[in-house]
Amino acid sequence: MPTDDRRERLQTAASYAQALHALACEKGCEGEVLKELTQLGSALATSPGLMQFLESPVVTVQQRQQFLDQLADGVSRLVYGVLTVMNRRRRLAVLGELIELYAAQQDRHLGRIPATVTTAEPVDEATMERIRQALRRYLGRDPIIEYRIDPALVGGFVARAGDVLVDASVKTQLTTVRDHLIVRGEDEVQSGRDRVGYQA
Secondary structure (H helix, E strand, O other), X not given: OOOHHHHHHHHHHHHHHHHHHHHHHHHOOHHHHHHHHHHHHHHHHHOHHHHHHHHOOOOOHHHHHHHHXXXXXXXXXXXXXXXXXXXXXXXXXXXXXXXXXXXXXXXXXXXXXXXXXXXXXXXXXXXXXXXXXXXXXXXXXXXXXEEEEOHHHOOEEEEEEOOEEEEEEHHHHHHHHHHHHHHHHXXXXXXXXXXXXXHO
């Protein structure tokens, strides 16, 4: 569960992300805005000092605005405007979360959903495409897949998309069969006891 501080940051970032995406959709530039934010996010990831500058309470609004003014030629007026509003309200500290949430908003807008697919061993592209198609039918949305390998699965695959878990692993299937046999055996033993008790 997110901490109270993390939850508050996400709520603040979500309000800006939703507003920015709505404005971008009105202007038909939501994809371009995503590209700009992605580039900005890459810059933040590779320059820890930049994020510290944006978050620091000792840096003034005017100093941060000077930095934003330097960005103006590289971003759209829409992105520049939102960043300026965030700076005036001292909300630039949640810029990283805004970028993530805007990307998620765009995925929903395009009918896409991030999904993690884990297999027991590496699979070829044809197999991955079959998994992708199966998930698309199951989820009703286009999965954007992050791929992982876990030999403990024994075989098959496990996919998670949001709150949805699709477990098609051999390990789980074997466990299900084993549990079924155990329950069935217990039922037969109990049935035998009942018959013995009845005859007595």
